[in-house]
Amino acid sequence: MAKLYFRYGTMNSGKSIEVLRTVHNYEEQGKKVLLFTPSVDDRSGVGLVASRIGMQKAAIVIEDGVNMVELAAKERPNCILIDEAQFLSAEQVQQLTQIADDLGIPVIAYGLRADFLGNLFEGSSSLFAIADKIEEIKTVCWFCDRKATMNMRCKDSVPIFHGEQIQIGGNESYIPVCRKCYTEKKRQAEQK
Structure with a gap:
């Protein structure tokens, strides 16, 4: 049974590196991956997943009206990966559950847990509510040696x-x- 995973962490915890590493691992084995990123994240350019250490890869842009379920059904990838999943709407997160449940394709979404005021993003809130597996990607506090949250x-x-x-x-x-x-x-x- 395919699952919906939510892997979250703070800024600088290495989420995008993990996304790119996972894409590489699938592709190195000759497997097909669909990589998505929301249109709002334009730090390195719209449609580009990039890490601070210089790795990057083109991605499918998630905009209003993009039907990820139809695209996954057409492409039949081995895995779906989402970067910056906190920016997804609740409806878009529901599409991810359909991909896992109805199409049998594993979906791994990476994103922030909360904003700079400690409030959940819509996408993160939805993923915490319905993801099959939730995993934290950890890093250290900028000011001390505690875990950054x-x-x-x-x-x-x-x-x-x-x-x-x-x-x-x-x-x-x-x-x-x-x-x-x-x-x-x-x-x-x-x-x-």
């Missing part, structure tokens, strides 16, 4: 705690932090 948004290296939920960015905009350091930095910002 939160994403801290920064502007000019200063933590900020206001703004829109979605702001596309990399190391210039986000750092991974533990809850304790996040709380301390938030208290400091509120006192100013």
Whole structure:
């Protein structure tokens, strides 16, 4: 039975590297993979999955109206991989369940758990609710040696705690932090 997997982590935890490694492993064995990424993630260009260490691969862009179930039924890949799955809608996550359940194709979605304020994204919330298997990809806090569990948004290296939920960015905009350091930095910002 095919499953829907959700592999989540903070910024800088290596999610995109894992996506690209998994694609490589399937393709090296002569197997077909469909790689998807939401259109909102344009850091390296729309339709491109890229890691901070320089690896990248073209991907199918998920936009409103894209039917991943029809595409999977037509292409019949061995696996479906999604990068930046937090940006999916609940309806798009339902399509992933159809691919796993009705077509028997495993789906592995990678993404953030929560935004810079600690709130779940729609895609992450849906994946936590219905994924068959949930796995954490871990990294270390920017400020201490604890496990990072939160994403801290920064502007000019200063933590900020206001703004829109979605702001596309990399190391210039986000750092991974533990809850304790996040709380301390938030208290400091509120006192100013």
